[in-house]
Amino acid sequence: MISPGGAFLASAVRTATPLALAALGELVVERSGVINISLEGVVLFGAFGALAGATHGGVVGGFAAGVFCGILTAAVFAVFAVGLRSDQIITGTAVTLLAFGATGTLYRAFYGAHGAALSIPTIGPVAIPLLSRVPVVGPGAFDQPIVTYVVYLLIPFLWWWMFRRAAGLSLRAVGESPAAARAAGVGVGRYRSLAILFGGAAGGLAGATLVLAQAGTFAEGMSAGRGFVAIAIVVLGRWHPIGIAVASLVFGAASALQFLVQSLGLGIPYQLALALPYVLTLAGLAGVAGRVGAPASLARIDDLDR
Amino acid sequence: MSSAATRARWVAVGLVVAIVAATALTLALLGFDVAHAGRALVNGSFGSWYAFGSGTLVRATPLILTGLAVSLAFQSGVFNIGAEGQFLTGAAAASAIALSGSRSPAWLLVVGVLIGGSIAGAAWAWIAAELRARFHVLEVISTIMLNFVAAYLVSYLVRGPLQEPARIYPQTETFVTIARLPRFGPTTRLHIGFAIACAACVVCWWALRYTAAGFRARVAGANPDAARSAGLIDVRRVTSRAFVVSGALAGLAGAVEVSGVTYALYENISPGFGYTAIAVALLARLNALAVLGTGILFGALEAGATAMQRDAGVPSVVVSVVEASVILTMVAAGRVQIGRWVGKGRA
Numbered sequence: 160m161i162s163p164g165g166a167f168l169a170s171a172v173r174t175a176t177p178l179a180l181a182a183l184g185e186l187v188v189e190r191s192g193v194i195n196i197s198l199e200g201v202v203l204f205g206a207f208g209a210l211a212g213a214t215h216g217g218v219v220g221g222f223a224a225g226v227f228c229g230i231l232t233a234a235v236f237a238v239f240a241v242g243l244r245s246d247q248i249i250t251g252t253a254v255t256l257l258a259f260g261a262t263g264t265l266y267r268a269f270y271g272a273h274g275a276a277l278s279i280p281t282i283g284p285v286a287i288p289l290l291s292r293v294p295v296v297g298p299g300a301f302d303q304p305i306v307t308y309v310v311y312l313l314i315p316f317l318w319w320w321m322f323r324r325a326a327g328l329s330l331r332a333v334g335e336s337p338a339a340a341r342a343a344g345v346g347v348g349r350y351r352s353l354a355i356l357f358g359g360a361a362g363g364l365a366g367a368t369l370v371l372a373q374a375g376t377f378a379e380g381m382s383a384g385r386g387f388v389a390i391a392i393v394v395l396g397r398w399h400p401i402g403i404a405v406a407s408l409v410f411g412a413a414s415a416l417q418f419l420v421q422s423l424g425l426g427i428p429y430q431l432a433l434a435l436p437y438v439l440t441l442a443g444l445a446g447v448a449g450r451v452g453a454p455a456s457l458a459r460i461d462d463l464d465r
Numbered sequence: 466m467s468s469a470a471t472r473a474r475w476v477a478v479g480l481v482v483a484i485v486a487a488t489a490l491t492l493a494l495l496g497f498d499v500a501h502a503g504r505a506l507v508n509g510s511f512g513s514w515y516a517f518g519s520g521t522l523v524r525a526t527p528l529i530l531t532g533l534a535v536s537l538a539f540q541s542g543v544f545n546i547g548a549e550g551q552f553l554t555g556a557a558a559a560s561a562i563a564l565s566g567s568r569s570p571a572w573l574l575v576v577g578v579l580i581g582g583s584i585a586g587a588a589w590a591w592i593a594a595e596l597r598a599r600f601h602v603l604e605v606i607s608t609i610m611l612n613f614v615a616a617y618l619v620s621y622l623v624r625g626p627l628q629e630p631a632r633i634y635p636q637t638e639t640f641v642t643i644a645r646l647p648r649f650g651p652t653t654r655l656h657i658g659f660a661i662a663c664a665a666c667v668v669c670w671w672a673l674r675y676t677a678a679g680f681r682a683r684v685a686g687a688n689p690d691a692a693r694s695a696g697l698i699d700v701r702r703v704t705s706r707a708f709v710v711s712g713a714l715a716g717l718a719g720a721v722e723v724s725g726v727t728y729a730l731y732e733n734i735s736p737g738f739g740y741t742a743i744a745v746a747l748l749a750r751l752n753a754l755a756v757l758g759t760g761i762l763f764g765a766l767e768a769g770a771t772a773m774q775r776d777a778g779v780p781s782v783v784v785s786v787v788e789a790s791v792i793l794t795m796v797a798a799g800r801v802q803i804g805r806w807v808g809k810g811r812a
Contacts, residue, residue: 196605239793239797243796243797245796245797249792250792252546252740252792253743253744254789256743256744256785256789256792257789257793259782260783260784260785260786260788260789261786263783264492264782267780268495384613387606394603428625430617430621430624434613434614434618437613438610438614441592441610445599445600
């Protein structure tokens with residue numbers, strides 16, 4: 160027995176899960192002073208990796224391959240943006256383009272251009288005892304695929320790690336003032352590289368979630384802007400894990416709204432409903448007033464360590 | 466031209482050749498017939514006058530205009546990743562005008578189509594420019610969001626108000642003849658949009674180099690702090706203007722594409738022109754005149770790739786890999802100097 164409210168919440172949480180995963184990874188990256196626009200490519204390559212992994216090694220192989228491909232894609236970005244100090248925005252855009260071209264080519268090479276949509280094993284929802292019985296919230300939030308629970312755990316963990324651990328403090332110092340961090344003996348390049356790789360793992364997991372927990376198949380360009388939206392969610396969430404959780408859920412709810420709009424038959428064209436989350440994101444960004452809470456050295460390359 | 470700059474240019478050319486070779490090798494390893502694909506690529510781009518004029522140059526036209534849009538924005542310190550969305554809104558507005566004015570004088574309709582497309586592209590960029598200037602919203606994020614909104618907008622238009630009368634296909638009616646750009650001859654598909662793109666390059670190059678407005682834009686991009694403390698340049702206004710002009714160029718590209726090539730609006734009308742444009746602009750090192758050359762180069766690559774997919778079965782999307790590699794090569798080689806924009810370039 161799922162109430163309409165519970166179904167709506169379940170839909171919102173389902174959409175929010177990959178977004179929150181990617182955004183939490185990007186949070187760590189941006190807290191280190193790097194903006195990784197190639198998150199879109201990371202999610203896409205993670206999705207493709209999940210497909211390739213799942214056809215050979217089942218669901219577990221799929222998730223592992225997705226995470227691995229995400230890390231690999233992020234590593235390309237790290238080599239250029241941290242290693243060679245190239246412009247982060249342009250590098251990120253290029254890596255996304257690279258992922259788009261490479262996944263498209265590989266997909267057609269291995270699975271054929273017009274082959275029937277592949278069907279691969281997916282993971283179903285797992286109801287948590289007791290919690291899933293709570294009215295409305297229970298079935299919506301606690302009867303979800305296991306990756307959703309990973310997000311639930313990741314949020315407090317990241318908060319604890321970033322704000323209560325020495326390593327987290329170092330990470331934030333690198334993002335706020337690389338020069339000061341370096342003077343205190345913190346390896347700026349090392350922190351940034353590791354942060355980018357962590358962001359790659361989270362983004363890859365987000366891509367794998369799209370394939371293995373939602374679509375059950377892969378399509379070219381199936382990330383469909385989720386990586387970009389996740390970057391906006393980091394801004395909307397004011398670079399804080401809790402804020403990001405809320406922003407992801409709001410975006411998920413805005414997306415779930417479109418099904419509601421369609422089912423109610425209000426005569427609103429569905430394309431405009433599909434555009435709604437993006438418009439809301441823009442409005443939200445304007446409301447948050449841009450860089451409030453942004454790490455001070457974000458995307459600046461002139462003060463990287465030499 | 467100094468010898469260092471000349472050498473840098475040859476290094477860039479060499480790297481691009483190496484990238485193409487590496488991609489060919491990878492394709493061979495994946496089991497494609499690379500020799501056949503290579504022949505198809507060359508035949509489809511430079512193989513004949515017809516292929517060059519009707520394939521390469523036709524494909525190059527929107528790339529030159531959007532590449533010019535990106536290069537102008539980047540030079541002014543604006544990260545306009547939204548040429549794609551501005552192209553789409555330009556194409557949509559141009560189509561609306563082309564479909565509405567079948568009884569107007571011929572020249573007036575075509576001019577209206579082009580101006581309408583430019584204004585729509587400028588307006589789309591203006592949203593992001595205002596968000597940046599007033600609310601400090603990163604234009605990278607806002608323009609990407611606007612790209613998605615524009616794509617859904619086109620999707621809505623071709624299934625709603627602008628759909629062809631039979632209401633079967635998600636596209637508009639074919640434009641009347643007077644709404645189409647004239648072609649250079651009866652046997653070619655090359656239309657005067659190419660000449661417009663060439664003229665736009667020359668005008669932009671001249672304006673950036675020899676006018677006060679162009680100087681202000683370049684200074685605001687190169688060093689916003691210096692521009693601001695010099696006191697004579699309102700960085701916020703200058704960058705917003707450059708942003709809007711950039712959008713107008715991308716919108717013009719959309720108008721030229723629908724009135725010169727497709728004669729109709731449909732979903733996926735842009736195969737990612739706005740993203741390829743970034744590679745076009747960077748390979749040209751943001752020089753407006755060089756955009757002409759790099760635009761034709763990428764036009765040849767894409768026209769050839771279409772032939773390659775048709776004749777040899779090699780997915781044309783592989784071109785994205787080449788484009789991405791070109792961008793990475795250019796940024797890694799440090800040949801592109803762009804305003805250090807985040808945190809500094811905003812008022």
